[in-house]
Amino acid sequence: MNDAARPRFGKGVKLRHDADGTAMLLVPEGALALNAPAAVALELVDGERSVDEIVAAVISRFDVTLERAHADVHELFERLEVRGFLLLRQGSG
């Protein structure tokens, strides 16, 4: 994954916050539970911010190393990209 890529959501993908503080990603025919760092990373997905910027934001909010945050965000984004829930290339979807 290119760290300069600016991810955006695929069609029919929505982030949802509940009153109890939990978050989930609503997708066609499903819902994925998110931990707090994943929710923060996905909140910043807007087609403008780069993967790098999102990793930096996660580090500023949680007590994690750069390596760890970088690996987790990449893992999450790749998992979502394979299913078409996140678009990392220009023009796709």
Add this chain to the structure above:
Amino acid sequence: MSLLCEITYRCNLQCPYCYNPLSLRDYRDELSTEQWCVVLAQAAELGVVQTHFSGGEPTLRRDLPAMVAFASGAGLYTNLITQGTFLEDALLDELLAAGLDHVQISIQAPEAALADRIAGTTAHARKLEALERALRRDVAVTLNCVLHRLNHDAIGDAIALAERLGVRRLELANVQFYGWAYRNRLALMPTREQVERGEAVVTAARERLRGAMEIAYVPPDYFDDFPKPCMNGWGRQFMTVTPNGMALPCPAAAAIRTLHFENVRDRALRAIWQDSEAFCRYRGTAWMPEPCRSCDRREIDWGGCRCQAFLLTGDAGATDPVCSLSADHRLVVALREGNGQREPVARRA
């Protein structure tokens, strides 16, 4: 938690595999727009996250966009399940303006002659046009095809069609034997060879299309040793409301004559969910007979499907006969092996 809103059972097609009830007499008195909005508001308050508009053919109701807008406004994820024959641009405009998140369009087969033969009318070309229109829009699209003996050999063609049209998500669902499908079970039961060949095609296609198309495949439970975790457990995550307002734990449950289902006209959704007799009857594991009661899988498959148990044995509280440990399993074996018997299909009017 999700809610299936079956807003009408009316339909212009006559699929012999349809799980809708055979007699629609009880369902003609449909809930009004306002009544559906009350149901949707109560659902959001109860913790429902996704709502599916289905039927029958939901686009036959002119107030569909109004209901979608209301659901969307209540924070619900909205999904339309349609066969597409009325999905014109003007309707798509209204639905998208209403905030529709996802549309699932079904076809009967990848190729027109067979598809129209299954649907009982000429519709395939129009449905494909609708699919292409939807794919151009800012809405997620799933293409659905129900598999059975008449079209199982066309799985590869269905995948090729989806690929050609740029479908991101394809659902290939083996027919579930309720409603018309149960009535037509001998004609629709695939052969084991068909199922095995089909699964090999799906496995290869998934590998090849990884990252480009997701194929959701629903296996035919009659061919498995253990039943499906029907609805992920009775009254756990899922609720259906029928066109006339009956609240069901599963879309096929109205067939269970031994249960009384309450109506959303009479009682709030939360009360029905939490303490109606029908929702409590088979919730959890305490109701289970042996062999389920002492089985390791009881919280994996929840004893299978109550509707299937009722249809096959007359007892909705029996272990699903699909389970190889069920005392009634021979009923399923007989059905599975009874395929190939030529029987004319029966159709809805």
